[in-house]
Amino acid sequence: MSQDAAEPSKRSYANVVAVERVLTVIEAINRMPVITVQRISAECSIPGPSVVRILETLCSQGYLVHLSRRAGYALTSRIRALSAGFQGPPMVAEVLGRYADQLTQKHLWPFSIATLEEDSMVIQHSSIPLSPLAHVRTTLHRKLPLIGRAHGIAYLSFCSSMERYHLARLVATEGYPETSAIRSGSDWRKMIMETRRRGYAIRPRGIDPSTSSIAVPILIAPGRVVATLGMTFFRRALRQAQVTTYAETLRDTARRAGTELVEALGIRTVNGLPISAEINPQS
Numbered sequence: 001m002s003q004d005a006a007e008p009s010k011r012s013y014a015n016v017v018a019v020e021r022v023l024t025v026i027e028a029i030n031r032m033p034v035i036t037v038q039r040i041s042a043e044c045s046i047p048g049p050s051v052v053r054i055l056e057t058l059c060s061q062g063y064l065v066h067l068s069r070r071a072g073y074a075l076t077s078r079i080r081a082l083s084a085g086f087q088g089p090p091m092v093a094e095v096l097g098r099y100a101d102q103l104t105q106k107h108l109w110p111f112s113i114a115t116l117e118e119d120s121m122v123i124q125h126s127s128i129p130l131s132p133l134a135h136v137r138t139t140l141h142r143k144l145p146l147i148g149r150a151h152g153i154a155y156l157s158f159c160s161s162m163e164r165y166h167l168a169r170l171v172a173t174e175g176y177p178e179t180s181a182i183r184s185g186s187d188w189r190k191m192i193m194e195t196r197r198r199g200y201a202i203r204p205r206g207i208d209p210s211t212s213s214i215a216v217p218i219l220i221a222p223g224r225v226v227a228t229l230g231m232t233f234f235r236r237a238l239r240q241a242q243v244t245t246y247a248e249t250l251r252d253t254a255r256r257a258g259t260e261l262v263e264a265l266g267i268r269t270v271n272g273l274p275i276s277a278e279i280n281p282q283s
Helices: 017-029 038-044 048-060 077-082 091-105 151-159 161-172 177-181 185-198 240-264
Strands: 064-069 072-075 112-119 120-126 143-145 211-221 223-236
Touching: 017 048, 017 223, 038 048, 048 064, 048 112, 064 112, 091 112, 091 120, 091 151, 091 223, 091 240, 112 151, 120 151, 143 151, 151 161, 151 211, 211 240
Parallel strands: none
Antiparallel strands: 064 072, 112 120, 112 223, 120 143, 211 223
């Protein structure tokens, strides 16, 4: 071992404090579901004004985006350039997150984006920080079973029949309590058919007596579900007619989001037009 390696403290120069602070902040950001100046300052022991300068610099370089004073900051996909181990949301969720935030700004309820990971849906974006009607502090990165949750039912109901077949086999081998609601192939088919006929999924009542969730698929082609868009609300706050209206809003938003994704992902077009992301309950 060389003398330099054995005695790293004997250097002709000191650490650059500003660089140390930036790296400390970036490491903390990757561990946080919600990024605020106060939380960064407390965790990193850096004065608030310095944290603001660091975060705004990262914003100017495209690594962060400032959501609002209350919601704080969010990572962008460019942060991947700094670390191969970046665990932020996938690009698809990053594009779709804006739609969820806009819905909350207009309707106040929390909305979320989920994607399929193996045999579960994972919340990749949540507008809970923007919602005054949120039921919990965060659901970001939460894993949800495919059966018993609106996001999972929406995915299963509108993906291709071949994908649904394979996912059903995976679900049958898991021990999630929610799977007990599906006791037979007949129950499975009834759930899928009712969801497709309705045009949106509903979380079964037995999961949480105080809240409910609805969700719709975001499609980039028939049977190609890239994500689901969901809304959570207090059961006693909305009548069924209102829930149906919100479901229509979700479906309209999902159509627009699917069209944007087709363009953002560079997906092949048909007859010069993007592949339709239309949700057809009768298909």
